Amino acid sequence: MDPIIVGFVSGAAAGVIMGLLSDILFRLKIFKSSLLVVDGAFFFRTLKLQGTARLIYAAGxxxxxxxxxxxxxxxxxxxxxxxxxxxxxxxxxxSIYVVLLWLSMLFVALPVAGEGLLGRKSGPLTWFEQLILHVIFLFVYYSCLRALLV
Structure with a gap:
């Protein structure tokens, strides 16, 4: 398989696990936000549309x-x-790459999505929640790459 496709598939797999874990921990009231809701709500807000909860989750x-x-x-x-x-x-x-992704999430993506710097609108520990999720992303991504780039 082409390495770029392997990278895409590995990143997508890691991202889905990261997103679902974020949502599960949000529903259990351990995390203050769900990446899926943040992404989906931002999508509908950008298009100036009203989305149902299911559409927001699907888009996210x-x-x-x-x-x-x-x-x-x-x-x-x-x-x-x-x-x-x-x-x-x-x-x-x-690991260095994922740290850069984590920092860009805190200082670019979350503010653009309306969550404020470091995601503070969601809660004071959003930066730590994101760190946990990015560590999960790191290990799933790394494992997928190791398995598929053989």
């Missing part, structure tokens, strides 16, 4: 699937361009 899952897949493919693309070796998937390199 789709958006999270696509963005995670794109970020997964981007890592492989950067690797191919010489920043890392795709043949030997490096946990250290992927």
């Amino acid at each position: 899952l789709f958006i999270h699937l696509i963005t995670s897949g794109v970020f997964g493919a981007l890592y492989i693309l950067l690797s191919v361009l010489g920043f890392s070796a795709t043949e030997s998937v490096s946990l250290a390199a992927i």
